[in-house]
Amino acid sequence: MDDYLPIIFVTVRDDMAAKKHGFHTGVDDYMVKPVELDELVLRVEALLRCTGIEERHLLKVGGLMLDAGEMSAQWDGNPVELTVRLPAVQ
Template sequence: MFDILVVEDDANTQKLLCAVLTHGGYHVHPVNNGLEALSRMEEQRFDLIVLDLMMPEMDGYQLCKALRSVRDDIPILMVTAMDDMTDKHQGFLAGTDDYMTKPFDEQELLFRIKALLRRAQAVSEHKLVLGETTLDYNALTVTRGAEQTLLPQKEFYLLFKLMSSPDKIFTRLHLMEEIWGVDTEIDSHTLNVHINRLRDKFRDNPDFEIVTVRGLGYKVAKRK
């Protein structure tokens, strides 16, 4: 059974989230803010975080950034009353994997959590599947049907990172640090070259496309 950390300072919302998740079959652990969350995470491993944004002492943005700054890839679902597109962009830039606005549909919440957990498990197993396309981390290959493409290491890692969270926006800086290292001296031109090579190789792939989000970075989107 999965352990979910609920970070929410509003008592009624926290109680509702805990009830919904418990009914969904999860072990639920509530805390009231980001500092309490970090303290609990030192004591116990969690499989996913459900995170409010506006909280005292340490808000959701700050907690998300703190976790991502130390390369903690735990799935994070932000659930907040802030529904402005700017708030959503800020949430994804901070490192959240998904974003829902209050009041939330209980069944949709469970569906999204299930999808995030399934995706995290796939990443830990070093294989990703999107539609009929499979990425094998150990073999550096992308396979769809009988067609298999062996990619150079950096190109594969870049594509794997983007496809690990479809529709999530990754900033250029995040991608450069993740793929080439924090102390890298490469510039955004190198990243653009790798993105363009991937686009050329998978231009006809019906399962996904690499999208430029102007002023922010890149994401993988499912083709309709």
């Protein structure tokens, strides 16, 4: 069974009708631009805690399996080569 993947909707629309539409279509959180990056990170962390993804360190969506503990990925059971990505210099 695939993991539930939480959805955060980020938009410029801040009217109640747009928010209702977003939540009624299945989003888990709704943020209005401009978005504070630190707040977005906090919301993502909260959703990952609620879904249990954070504890398992595993995420499976379709044929893709990501394992944060092992720092590995598989596509349909086949290993995917991962590269190290350094954070951007600010």
